[in-house]
Amino acid sequence: MTRRFDLRRMGIALSAPVLAILVAVIVTSTILVVAGDPVGEVWGTILSVPRPRVIVAIINAAIVYYISAVAVAIGFRMNLFNIGVDGQYRIAAFAAAVVAGEGWLPGPLNILLGLVVAMLAGGLWAGIAGLLKVYRGVSEVISTIMLNAIATVLVAFLLRKAAPQTGSNIVSTQPIPEGSRVGGLPLIPGVSREVYGLVFLAVLIGVLYWFVLGKTRFGFDLRATGRSESAAVASGVKVKRMVLLSMILSGVVAGLVGMPLLFGQDYAYGTTFQPGLGFAGIAIALLGRNHPVGIVFAAFLWAFLDQQSNALQITAGVSDRLVLIIQGVIVLSVVIAYEVIRRLNVRIEQRRVAQALAEQAATVKEGAPA
Amino acid sequence: MRHATKVAAVIAAAALGLAACGSSETPDTTPGAGGTGTGAPAAGEQIKVGMAYDVGGRGDQSFNDAAAAGLDKAKAELNIDSKEAVAQNGEAESAREERLQQLIDADYTNIVAVGFAYAQSVAKVAAENPDVKFALIDSTDAKGANIENVTFAEHEGSFLVGAAAALKTKTNVIGFVGGVETPLIKKFEAGYIAGAKAVKPDIEIKVQYLTQPPDFSGFGDVAKGKAAAEGMYQANADIVYHAAGGSGGGVFQAAKAANKLAIGVDSDQALTADEAVRDVILTSMIKKVDVGVYDFIKSISDDKFAAGEKSFDLEAGGVDYSTTGGKIDDIKAQLDEFKQKIISGEITVPTTP
Structure with missing residues (x-):
């Protein structure tokens, strides 16, 4: 484990x-050329x-994406594929909007109540899939997809x-009272749009995610179960409990996805x-490799592509749906690229070990007659 | 080791993100590449019109196409440079705002927002850009000194096709398929039922909505439209009226298969629907979105823009029934009698069922 070796590994991972992204650019450009659209x-x-206004929009989109991705990542680390974040956040946002809209508590307390309700609703909805998996062996992929449809x-x-x-014609819940709205932060000067005040919530979730998974016993158990269930059982982890807990935890975070929108924009x-x-x-x-900081960059990349593509129809005459192709190819290539590079790495390692062994054998042989 | 891999991944993503931000020229306001009249020697100043369509956009054979027809008419008669953009299903509120703002940034300062989904974004962007004029189709939810709310009396037009259905039915059972259960579509239902009952008080009317908000797929799901209409035809209905946008194609297919009749909506669908099913269309409730769009552009050209609600009712010719196909020629006199009664105020058509 020399320092130089780490650098080499880092280079490989960077690639x-x-x-x-290179593949995504090539594929997208090819599609544009074939369709006869202006690539340049x-x-x-x-x-x-991006214009200042768009920068604000990118930051805001990234905040929401980040929370959503962390919710998914919690499941991923446990080897659970929670596709149900979509349904969980919508149920939670609806529940929070109804409760906060009533305005039972004054000002900030009402916000807090809204957040708690959202977490409860998200956790409960995800908990259904968790219970089904633990007690009935239903794959969480199937149950969460179904629960999404039911949520709708x-x-x-x-x-x-x-x-x-x-x-x-716009059907919506009772608006949240003015006193319980979270004001925006005027981070970018000269634009009327503001960054969601609940950006702090996203930061807090990121820190907690890093701390709980990386630094606590619970997090260790969760990751261990994710890597190898049998090994986890052998070391005394109650797997059923872990599955249920991590599913609920994923749902709790999913419940918070809509909160910056609810309290900072739509009300x-x-x-x-x-x-x-x-x-x-x-x-x-996937793009952020479930890493608390990796997801930050992935969320920003996603938001950047999303917001920048809004202008495509107007400046280039190309549908802004094009960005879905770019994003899709990026994710697909990232997954493939990591696998290719992992295998490459294994091969390099094998060769290095073989070489070292051969050298050793040679030295032994040379030394033998003496 | 694994850790190093992850850190590297993070840095890579960051580097790319930043590179993307840094390296570029700004194609700021590149005005009107697709415009028509640039430099054309026409009377008066060139008017720059930005069209923000609802989901589906140009080519939906229904609502958006009607709006596009209004723009095309204005283009043929006036000196206009236009830019068009279309909404996507399931987009964020900020995307709608951004679309309007982008049009304004590119100097298209007369904006037509097609569909009630734009209400909130128009309210916000109009307040931020007081010099820009907006026409908001189908909604009075956003009001302002620079917003014209273009609305239609869909219930009055639906009354007429309801009466036509009641006059033509042999089984005494007719149907209504609504796309999404919103107050707007309820207006269609209310008028249709009132019209049918005005002819035959004992008529049976089957009503079904394809989806409930916030699920708006009911406006573009042919399969759902077909299934709903099939059920009605099997239950003895012989004429079904749809107010379901793109899903209406399925209603026509079901009518064709059952050898029964259907009523179209928004455009004269005996001319715009798929050719194979045109012969099942008894009549269509025409909603002249094109007139609304054209009038807005004309008012700008004549410098007579007026904010506030502008209702296109039966009297103003904003809604009507179509006679293409000749299937209702024999009852035209009766329908026109109803029409006169509505215009004169003798009949007041309800807006909620």
Whole structure:
């Protein structure tokens, strides 16, 4: 384990995301050329310096993506594929919006209540999938997908009961009282848009994720179970309990995904509340390798691509859906690139060991006659 | 070791992110590459129109196409430079705001926001850009000194096709398929039921909505439309009216398969629907979004823009029924009688069922 060796490993690891993004650029450019679209203008738009207004939008999108990706990553570390973050955050945001909209508690206390309700709702919804897995052996992939569909219908059903009948076409819950809204931070001067005040929530979640998984007994048990269940059992970990707990924990964090939006932008849950954040979280967690800091960069990359692509229709005449191709290819290539580089690494290692052994054997032979 | 790998990954992603931010020229406001009248010697000043479509955009054979037709008409008559952008299903509120703002940044300072989904974003962007004029179609949720709310009396038009269905039914059972259960689509249902009952008080009307908000897939799901209509035809209905946007194609397919009739919506669908199913379309409730869009652009051109609600009702010719196909020629006199009664105020059509 020399320092030089670590650097070499680092170089190899660096090459995976670089490779992935290169592949994404090549694939996307090829598609553009085949479709007869202006390649130069597309990249010119996506890679242009974002306007201050757009920078705020990128930061805001990244905040929400980050929380979503951490929720997914908690499951990943335990070898649980929680596809249900999408349903969990929508159920939670709806529940929090209803409770906070009532305004039972004054000011900041109401915000706190909203957050707690969201965590409870998210945890409970994820807990269903956890219980099904532990006691009935139902794959969490299947159950969480189904629970997503149920969440959609359930929220639609309840929303109609909860929404005041105003005759407006935008159906939404009672707005949260003014005193319980989280003001934005004017981080970027000269723009009216502000960064979500709940950016602190994302930071806190990141720190807790790093601490609990990396520095506590619970985190060690969780990771151990994720790596090898039998080994974990052998070392006295109650696997069933761990599965249920980590699923619930993933859901608790998922419940918080919609909170910056709810308290900092929409102030109610309605038909225009952003869907699909849970699925973005899966891709971002993969891209960020489940690492608390890696996910930060992945979330920013994702948000950057998302926001920069908004202008595509107007400047380049290309659908902004193009960005989905770019993002999709990046994730796919990252997964492949890591695998390729892992195998390459194994081979290099084998050769190094073989070489060392051969050298050793040679020295022994040379020394023998003497 | 594993740790090193991860740290490296992080740094790589960071480096790329930063590189992406740093290396580039700014193609700031590149005005109107796709414009028509640039430099054309036309009377008056060139008007720059930005169109923000709802999900589906140009080519949806229904709502958005009607709006596009209004723009095309204005383009043919006036000196206009336009830019069009379309919404995506499941996008964030900020994406809608950004779309409007991008159009403004590119100097398209007369914005048509097609569909009620734009209400919140128009309210916000209009307040931030008081010099820009907006037309918001189908919604009065956003008001302002620079916003014209273009609304239509869908219930009045639906009343007429409801009456047509009641006059034409042989089984005394008709149906209504709504795309998404929103107050807007309820207006269609209310008018349709009132119209049918005005002709035959004992008529049976089957009503089904494809999805509930916030699930808006009911406006673009052919399979759902087909399944709903099939059920109605099997339950003895012989005419089904749809207010379901793109899902309506499925209603027509079901009508064709059951050898029954259907009623189209928004455009004259006997002209715009898939050719194979056009012969099942009894009539269509036409909603002249094109007139609304054209009038907005014309008002800018004439310097007569007026903020506030502008309702296109039966009297103003904003809604009507179509006669393409000749299937209702025999009852046209009766329908026109209803039309006159609505216009004169003798009949007041309800807006909620």
